[in-house]
Amino acid sequence: MTPAHDNEVTRPVAASPGEPGGQDPAVRAEAPAERPAERQTGGVPDGPDPTAGASAVVEEPSQPQRIRRPADAFKFAASVAGVAGVLLLVNIAQGTTQGLQTDIREGTERAPHLLLSLATLVSSFGVLAVPVAFAVDRLLRREGLRVAVGLLAAVIAFALTVALDGWEVPAAPGGVLDSLIWGGSQTAPLHTDITPVIAFVTAVRMTGRPRWQAVTWTMIGLAALTGLTAQYASVSALVATYCLGRAIGYGTLYAVGTPNPRPPGTAVLVALRRLGLRPLRARRLPDLNEVRRYDVAVEDCERAGHPAGERRLEVTVLDRDQQTAGMLYRVWRLVRLRDRSTRRAVRSLRRSLEQESLMAYALHAAGVRTPRLLGTSEVGTEAALLAYEHAPGRRLAELDDEELTDGFLTDLWRQLEVMQQARLAHRRLERDAILRGEDGTAWIVDLRAGEIAATDLQLRLDLAQLLTTLALRVGAERAVRTAVEVLGVRTLATAVPLLQRVALNRDTRAALRQDRGLLTRIREQILRLEPEIEVAPIRLERFRLRTIVSIVALTIAAYIVFPQLSNVDIGGLVARAEWWWIAVGAAGTVATYLAAAWMLMGFVPERLPLGRTLLVQLAASFVKLVAPAAVTGVALNTRYLQRAGIRPGPAVASVSASQLVGLAVHILLLVLFGFITGSTDNATKNLAPSRMIVIVLLAVAVAAGIAAAIPPVRRIVADRLRSMFSGVVPRLVDVLQTPRKLVTGFGGTLLLTAGFVVCLDASIRAFGGELAWTAVVVVFLTGNALGSAAPTPGGLGAVEGALSVGLTISGLPAETATSAVLLFRLLTFWLPVLPGWAAFAYLQRKEAI
Structure with missing residues (x-):
């Protein structure tokens, strides 16, 4: 039995479910005598009196008076996105919005004047009278706190609307204002008469009261209509006002919280009696994946002729407000993954x-x-329960290593085999979904995500998930060995393409972050048994997070670079450029x-052909169009070395060694040329660094010190350096033993920098500019460092911006600096x-990469 929670309270079933925990009176559980028993068959006797067991007690922690609902946060984010979308739309489609406003004006001119005047009169009075009447009604029903939250939202909405109106008129672009308000009108883009009402209605929650909702929103709609007909409001302004009011209302609700609608344990026992069970006592268990659980003892009346005994149940309670928990993550997975193997994002109770x-x-x-x-x-109305027979045992996360015997693992694989034959996918075979019974048998629990009539992909995903879950506890070798004994090599091999992090549960x-090589070891164990299987991973992702970052970064880069291009006379520059x-x-x-090519060949003890290695470096110039330059070079060179017959470990170590040495030389x-460019006294050859170099170095030192003071960051950096040096240092030792390789x-490292510096200096001179070569070196090294760190393909945007700023600060005219950078990027990137591309296609045809 799990120890009882702290701060427990013991409640008799006869107590009102709405009393403790601040329950909403609208969701109090009904006593059994007030309504007929609603029975469902499930292997329970029909005979027991539903009023039996009235003395049962529940041990559970006190429930909070108020809770923050995930749905409120989601709706707040959606409303804020709506405001941003309106502003973006009216800025892009100004002609459309203004045309729509013109059509509305012409249409309202034909409407009966008397009808418009009546609508104006009704809305002017009703838009405030109806919310006030609802507030009075709630106060009479002793729901003053709900009204107070609504008033708080209305006050915030009023203050924020006034502040935005005062700031937006002078600060917003003219096109946005023209679309939000009527042409040259002096009225505010956001309306202080409607926004607070919308915020109040949202925060006070009229859910479940359809008549009040209908009347209130009718008044708000009439107020919006009169704003359109009187030509002091536009459609876009009204949509922005609606989204802003909803955002403030939901934001206030999430910040303050809502009355806890979750029924307490006493209501759960009342529901159990309606199922024909006789609860004696209950105890709250720790929540599992945001789901409430109770250990319930009920009377056992199945033994005829014997005194009534008792048996234990495990009751799972699904709360309505928790159904939206994790919605954003599920939406992200649904959009990101190609196959429809994810659960639906929005789930009802x-x-x-x-x-x-x-x-x-x-x-x-x-x-x-399974239980x-x-x-x-x-x-x-706010929850539902599932009553399971109690399965005595402990979950995988709670087991000691000696309890994870081969017999238990084999039995677990047999359970999976039965599921696979019945085409049932569990979808969450993690440590909390696996139970070891008291007799050492394996049980499958936590069935919330299961699917019947599962697809082949879903079944293979279950297999890959369970392989990884067990390997995290017992190692890859034991997990694979016990699985092969039950499923066979051929079945197990189907999971190899799906052994990728994106296919696994969150x-x-x-957990894999602590053992990044585990999936590789599982694949190797399977491949030793079945070396001829296809190991290429299945592409499950529609896109990677890196792709989104690249698109955003490219957009920002275009925003930076295009204005520079618009100020440059390309034709004139080409005519004036010196082709030499x-x-x-x-x-x-x-x-x-x-x-x-020399740089890579120097750090590989094995002999590499110069021509093919040179083609690989040329192919990298094509591949870096779709990924950051620092990533493509490493991946392509590693792939090339493996195809050349070098084992994966030494291949990665060789490329890492070349990258590490290149970074150190960079x-x-x-630092060296930063000191040289800081020289201000040519007569004495003073090598004092410039003030900017000192500031940059100090800033880097302070940032490094702060990062080192944060334990998680320090551990991550230490782990990365340890993994890097564990393979790189032996490789460097091998290179140091061969002077020719060392040279x-x-x-090659020094020549690489020299070639880029020559190209940048020549690009400057091609347009009549001239800088000291030391300054050119510093500008290139700085721009190249920023480009390597940028997430955009080839450092687009970051390199151009850094080089242009650096050359301008160094003394070049802005037009010459921009022209030189464009020529430099044309020669080195485009x-x-x-x-x-030709080199890449050739190397692929020759199976060299």
Whole structure:
């Protein structure tokens, strides 16, 4: 038995369910004598009197008076997005919005004047009178706190609307204002007479009172209509006002909280009696995945001729307000994954109850060892319960290592085999869904996400999930070995393409952060048994998070770069450009590919052909169009080394060694030339650093110190460095034993920087500019560092912005600096794309990458 919670209270069933915990009177559970028993068959006797067991008590912690509903936060975010969407729409489609306003004005001119005047009179009085009447009604019903929350939302809405009206008129773009208000009108874009009413109505919650809702929103609609007919409001302004009022109302509700509608344990026992059960006592268990659980003892009347005994049930309670918990995450998974293998994002209480019930009955009918479902019932209007037979045992997360015997693991795989044959997918085979009985057998629990008539993909996802869950506890070798004994190698091999983090549940992905190589070890264990299977992972994602970041970053980059281009006379610059210096810049670009090939060859003890290695570096110029440059170079070079016969571990170590040395040389050169450019006394060759270099170095040092003082950040950095040096240092030692390799590697690193500096300097001189070569070096090193850190393909936006600013600060005219940067990026980024594509296609045809 799980220890009782702190701050427990013991409640008799006879107590009113609405009393403790501040329950809403509208959802109090009815006493059994007040309504007929609503029975559902589920293997329970029909005979017991539903009023029996009235002396039963419930041990559970005191429930909070108010709760924050996830749905309120979601609706608040949606309303704020609506305001932003209106502002964006009226800025983009100004002609459309103004045309719509003109059509409305012409249409209202034909409407009967008397009717419009009557609507104006009714709305002017009713828009305030109806909410006031509702507030008085709530006060008479002793719901003053609800009215107070609504008034708070109205006050916030009024103050915010006035503040926004005062700020938006001078600050907003003229096109936005013209669309929000009528042409040259001096009225405010947001309306202080409607916004507070909408906020009040939202925060006071009229749900369940349809007549009040209908009258209130009719008055608000009439007020909006009169604003349109009187030509002091526009459609866009009214939509923005509505979204703002709703946002303030939902935001206030989420901040203050709403009365707790969850029925207490006493109401749960009342519902159990309606199922024909006789509860004796109940105790609240720790919540599992945001679901309430109770350990309930009921009378056992099945033994005829013997005194009545007792048996234990585990009762799961689904609360309506928790059905929206995790909605944003489910929406994200639904949009992100290609296959419709995710649960539906929006779930009703009835849908959740039916889904779990159906899965429980299907598993029991198939012969899977799972607790038997005795019955289901609603608990008031805000919850529902599922009563299961108690399965004595402990969950996988609570088991000691010695309890995870091969017999238990084998039995667990047998349960999965039965599920797979019946085409039942569990969808959450994590540590909380697996139970070890007192006799050492395996049980399957937590059926909320289950699916009947599952697809092949869903069944394979279950297999991959359980493999990973067990491997996290017993290791990859034991998990695979026990699975093969039951399922066979061929079945287990079908999970190999799905052993990827995106295919697993959220808690499992979090656990894999502590052991990033686990999935690889599971694949290797399976491949040793079945080496001829196809191991290419299935593409489950429609897009990656990195893609979204890249799109946003590219948008920002375009916003930065395009204004620069608009101020540049491209034709005039081409006519004035000195082609000799352009040729020098192109030669510097070619040298960078040769340098990159030497750099890789120098840190690989094995012999690599220069020609093919050079083509790989050229192919990287094509691949970096779709990913950040720092990522594509590493991935492509690692793939090339593996195809060349180098094992994965040494291949990764070689590429990491070249990258680490390149980073170290880059930092040393930046510091060195930063000191040189700081020289202000040429006669004494003073090498004092410039003030800007000192500020940058101090800022970096302070940021590093703050990061080192944060334990999680310190651990992450230490783990990354440890994993990097664990393979890189031995590889560097191998290189140091061969002077020729050492010269090739370090020479390629220096030549790479020199080639880019020559190209940038030639691009400056091509347009008549001239800078000290030390300044050019510093500007390039700084821009290249920012470009490597940027999430955009090839550092787009970041490199252009950094180089342009750096050259301008160094003394070049803005027009010359922009032209030089554009030429430099043309030579180093855009022109190599086509030959890079040809090299990429050739290497793929030759199976070199």
